[in-house]
Amino acid sequence: MGRSPCCDKTGIKRGPWTAEEDMTLVAHIEQHGHSNWRALPKQAGLLRCGKSCRLRWINYLRPDIKRGNFTDEEEDAIIQLHAMLGNRWSTIAARLPGRTDNEIKNVWHTHLKKRLDSSSSKTSGQAAPKRKAKKPVAAASTADGPVSMPVSSPEQPISSSATDYSMASSLENTASFTSEEFQIEDSFWSETLAMTVDSSGSAMEAGVTPNSASPSSSNDEMDFWVRLFMQAGEVQSLSQI
DNA sequence: AAGGTTAGCAACCGCCTTTGT
DNA sequence: CACAAAGGCGGTTGCTAACCT
Numbered sequence: 001m002g003r004s005p006c007c008d009k010t011g012i013k014r015g016p017w018t019a020e021e022d023m024t025l026v027a028h029i030e031q032h033g034h035s036n037w038r039a040l041p042k043q044a045g046l047l048r049c050g051k052s053c054r055l056r057w058i059n060y061l062r063p064d065i066k067r068g069n070f071t072d073e074e075e076d077a078i079i080q081l082h083a084m085l086g087n088r089w090s091t092i093a094a095r096l097p098g099r100t101d102n103e104i105k106n107v108w109h110t111h112l113k114k115r116l117d118s119s120s121s122k123t124s125g126q127a128a129p130k131r132k133a134k135k136p137v138a139a140a141s142t143a144d145g146p147v148s149m150p151v152s153s154p155e156q157p158i159s160s161s162a163t164d165y166s167m168a169s170s171l172e173n174t175a176s177f178t179s180e181e182f183q184i185e186d187s188f189w190s191e192t193l194a195m196t197v198d199s200s201g202s203a204m205e206a207g208v209t210p211n212s213a214s215p216s217s218s219n220d221e222m223d224f225w226v227r228l229f230m231q232a233g234e235v236q237s238l239s240q241i
Numbered sequence: 242a243a244g245g246t247t248a249g250c251a252a253c254c255g256c257c258t259t260t261g262t
Numbered sequence: 263c264a265c266a267a268a269g270g271c272g273g274t275t276g277c278t279a280a281c282c283t
Contacts, residue, residue, distance in 0.1 A: 016251070016277085038268065054269080055252065090271060101271075102251075110249055 013047040017056055021046060025053055026061050059102045066098025070107055078104055079112055 013021075028044035034057065038050035046053065059065075070078075074096055081092045089101035089108075096104065 014253075036268080049253090050268085051254090051270095052252075058270095059251075087272065105272075106250055 011047060012049050012052075014052070017048075017060075021048065022056070022061055025056060029057060029061075055102075059100045064098055065100065070099075070111075074099070075107070075112060075115075078108060079116065082108065082112075 017025075024044055024046055025040075028040065028046075032040075032043065034040055034054070036050075037054045040046075041048045041050055041053050044053075048056075077096060078092060081095060085091050087105075089105045093099055093101040093104050
């Protein structure tokens with residue numbers, strides 16, 4: 001079938017987002033939602049492609065994004081989920097609340113892959129990171145100069161005035177997203193990890209189902225396969241990585 | 242101190258899937 | 263049922279900052 005280009009690229013701005021663009025996008029979505037990404041930039045007065053707006057929102061501006069370094073638990077979860085699911089980043093992301101597929105993908109390619117490589121080739125020590133700390137999360141630095149974001153940062157969780165979301169009071173311990181109708185307790189990680197070695201699937205039955213975290217129906221299917229793998233005992237061997 | 246190299250991450254691209262007509 | 267539009271996903275790229283020599 002014919003495929004129209006994602007958008008007309010003439011007059012479309014590309015590259016890093018400015019703070020003004022971010023604020024415009026956030027304000028528009030807070031007011032009108034994002035029922036139609038392609039129409040959104042025009043409605044909001046943004047010179048951006050609808051896809052770009054969506055990506056920016058999903059990966060950066062969404063109020064329930066958890067930013068900052070990944071914890072060991074999160075990294076372990078990614079490794080195990082990747083062993084089960086492969087490069088299905090969105091599915092993996094659905095099991096890591098507050099993390100985006102893009103972020104997980106980046107972490108995988110920059111940290112975890114190396115970590116696995118080094119641990120498989122040689123178990124001595126870890127892949128020494130060349131950098132000491134992640135650079136502060138700032139939005140793009142553009143011709144407009146570095147911008148300070150009205151959005152999340154590890155030190156300053158989002159307290160956006162988004163009407164549909166309520167951020168967790170503490171990102172370290174608990175994340176609760178009322179609009180998403182789920183809560184993540186401290187036990188999430190232990191359950192997530194235990195899930196991979198416990199074929200009973202009790203974690204899911206306990207209400208920590210990813211389905212409640214994501215409306216995506218594809219998770220149903222994925223859960224099926226995860227369970228199937230677990231029951232087949234494949235996970236046990238994979239988890240020994 | 243300067244230049245080169247590497248790592249990290251945001252953003253883009255193109256394809257596939259889903260939904261609407 | 264066929265087609266088109268829109269959404270979503272994974273791979274890749276390009277820029278920036280940190281590190282090394």
